[in-house]
Amino acid sequence: MCNFDVARGAGTGTMRRTESPPRGLTEDAVALARDLPDLIEVPSGLRSPARVLDLLTGIPAEQFRNALGVAHDLFAGRVIWNVNSTASGGGVAEMLQSIVPYARGAGVDTRWVVIGGSEEFFRITKRLHNRLHGAIGDGGELDEREHDEYLAVLQVNAERLLHRVHRGDAIVLHDPQTAGMIPLLHQAGHPVVWRCHVGVLDPNSLVHQAWDFLRPSVLQADAYIFSTHGFVWDGLDPARLTIVPPSIDPLAPKNNELTTEQQRAILVAAGLMAGDADPAHAVFTRLDGSTSQVVHRSELAEIAPLQESTPLVLQVSRWDRLKDPRGVLDGFVEYCAPASDAHLMLAGPSVARVADDPEGLDVLNEIEAAWRALPDATRARVHLASLQMNDVEENAVTVNALQRRAAVVVQKSLAEGFGLTVAEAMWKARPVVASRVGGIQDQIEDGRSGELVEPRDLPAFGAAVNRLLRDPALSHRIGDAARERVREHFLVSRHLLQYLELLSALLDREAQ
Ligand code: UDP
Numbered sequence: 075m076c077n078f079d080v081a082r083g084a085g086t087g088t089m090r091r092t093e094s095p096p097r098g099l100t101e102d103a104v105a106l107a108r109d110l111p112d113l114i115e116v117p118s119g120l121r122s123p124a125r126v127l128d129l130l131t132g133i134p135a136e137q138f139r140n141a142l143g144v145a146h147d148l149f150a151g152r153v154i155w156n157v158n159s160t161a162s163g164g165g166v167a168e169m170l171q172s173i174v175p176y177a178r179g180a181g182v183d184t185r186w187v188v189i190g191g192s193e194e195f196f197r198i199t200k201r202l203h204n205r206l207h208g209a210i211g212d213g214g215e216l217d218e219r220e221h222d223e224y225l226a227v228l229q230v231n232a233e234r235l236l237h238r239v240h241r242g243d244a245i246v247l248h249d250p251q252t253a254g255m256i257p258l259l260h261q262a263g264h265p266v267v268w269r270c271h272v273g274v275l276d277p278n279s280l281v282h283q284a285w286d287f288l289r290p291s292v293l294q295a296d297a298y299i300f301s302t303h304g305f306v307w308d309g310l311d312p313a314r315l316t317i318v319p320p321s322i323d324p325l326a327p328k329n330n331e332l333t334t335e336q337q338r339a340i341l342v343a344a345g346l347m348a349g350d351a352d353p354a355h356a357v358f359t360r361l362d363g364s365t366s367q368v369v370h371r372s373e374l375a376e377i378a379p380l381q382e383s384t385p386l387v388l389q390v391s392r393w394d395r396l397k398d399p400r401g402v403l404d405g406f407v408e409y410c411a412p413a414s415d416a417h418l419m420l421a422g423p424s425v426a427r428v429a430d431d432p433e434g435l436d437v438l439n440e441i442e443a444a445w446r447a448l449p450d451a452t453r454a455r456v457h458l459a460s461l462q463m464n465d466v467e468e469n470a471v472t473v474n475a476l477q478r479r480a481a482v483v484v485q486k487s488l489a490e491g492f493g494l495t496v497a498e499a500m501w502k503a504r505p506v507v508a509s510r511v512g513g514i515q516d517q518i519e520d521g522r523s524g525e526l527v528e529p530r531d532l533p534a535f536g537a538a539v540n541r542l543l544r545d546p547a548l549s550h551r552i553g554d555a556a557r558e559r560v561r562e563h564f565l566v567s568r569h570l571l572q573y574l575e576l577l578s579a580l581l582d583r584e585a586q
Contacts, residue, residue: 102226111190113234116161118186119362121175126567129324138567141574146181148578153243154184159251161188162466163423165494166248166271172323172566189231196432198224202250205284207396207489208274216287228254236262244577253291260294265580268295272491273305296580301492301513316576320492321569327358328470329501340475345371348379358471370462375442377454385416387539388480390473390495393422393437402486403444407452409536414543421459477502482542488529490514497564500556505549507538523555
């Protein structure tokens, strides 16, 4: 997938582009700047990427080893800045939590900054997020007024970032929440990469509306990254395009191996399963190598806690309509509950904490209302879990334990950029039933490394889950194939290599 030419050696990379002072802020931006929360730099430690080598074999291992040998020299004296809109919750934060420390561990000074926004700004960016998936969302406007507010907030953020960066630093902006920063940063002479983590394969007029809103900014980036070819927008320059599928970190708390005892104790400590496990076993290793214990309890809507021996069907997602928690509930209630003794758990982050997702609480309330309306016997088989987000790594290891505990993991999204939860469950050798949408299709080979179903076909969804619940041999076979699929294509090592290749090529180009 990645052909980083390690023989090319280290580029010295002095920037030739003359820096011009950034364009002044608009009046709107100046007015906003007073009240807008400042940028937050997310503290990132150092992790040795060499540890991932133990999980690789053959050419990927060799390429990765070679790249690690030259990374430091390639980027000497420069900082690679990553910018997004939240430090926790969601796939982008998840990836940055592992990629940034690994890059630092490879000797590349890499930082992560979170932008500040107003409530109105996040309403607009959520609208953009929904429309980039072809969904109407709150149905609000995306006109000049919204455009002005969006750009004004991002001008302030860009201006603030420019006070932190130095000549020659490269900037990687993530998702629509940051695209409006591109023009100012580019004008200031920095190589700017914009990465789009979301998309749909069959864009409708809503998608085009979001593209039109963002395109004038995006066109000014030096490079754009999409997760899959099918997501690339009309009207972009193919020469500046790179495809980088997301990845998971096999050594992070989210994916690290857990013993059965640990897994059990973590779930009991988090209040997600009944039992009297020794809390001393509810331990996990943090990204910085230290050891911690799971102590925070999740909030649950349930009649009684899940028992240890009960087969579990699990979906882990933000509380977002595009993840179709309602469809999962209905499909389970109608087709799985009558045909099995399994329980369903819908688990998502505590809504109070995911700042860039204003719809989370509404969606959770809706799903809870639907759950309350179920007959008692069915309601007893469905658990709604809001996982604490005070401690992100503790949240991650709790998700890890849940995914390992599940008999079947589902991801019944109506649209999906990639769906990290799918790769996470596959790495844990879980059989996954997921919708045939977006990047999920790059991960699961239907019938071999998972099961794909049409997103609104509840009978097919129910049948696929039931088949796996009934047939442990099939579940094992699919689970094993799933793990190998992730090892080959979706581990962080491949991701780091692709970044190294793209950024070093950009800096080389700047130097000429
Ligand atoms: N996630 C989490 N805690 C939660 C819910 C979700 O850590 O309570 C993680 C999940 O494990 C995955 C990420 O958030 O790593 C979601 O990424 P995905 O690509 O599946 O969806 P997105 O939220 O980016 O749309």
